[in-house]
Amino acid sequence: MQKILVSACLLGEKVRYDGGDNLLQDERWLGWQREGRLLPLCPECAGGLSTPRAAAERVGDRVITRGGIDVSEEFALGAEWALALAQGEKVAMAILKARSPSCGSGQIYDGSFSKKLVDGDGVTAALLKAHGIKVFTEAQLDEAAAELARLESN
């Protein structure tokens, strides 16, 4: 069975920076969970950050909190954990939370803490992509399902 690395907050784990979650209520998603396909990880927690924690955004090649603390090392460590899990479990793909400085894919916040978006990837999404792992957001379940069907028909 093809496995999928996923953002833990999308499965309801309260790991978001503010102590909340981003539980995804979607029948297909919940079906994949019931099948045991989904491998949850919060890269920011894996990198050693606590919950709740200060909001952070990518600024160039660094990640900086709203208060100006550089948390790039923690984000990089979390990304390494995610890659190790993805490779160790031979996941088919990742489905990660949109816009996050770790998990975002295609678009992320611009570093000004003003909800403005720019093209780019979060630290974890970028590392996974660099190693050939396809990354989808929770808004791309159709594409993810098509990829899963393609892989399982081979």
Ligand code: SF4
């Ligand atoms: Fe969710 Fe990823 Fe943020 Fe963790 S780092 S709370 S998994 S979006």
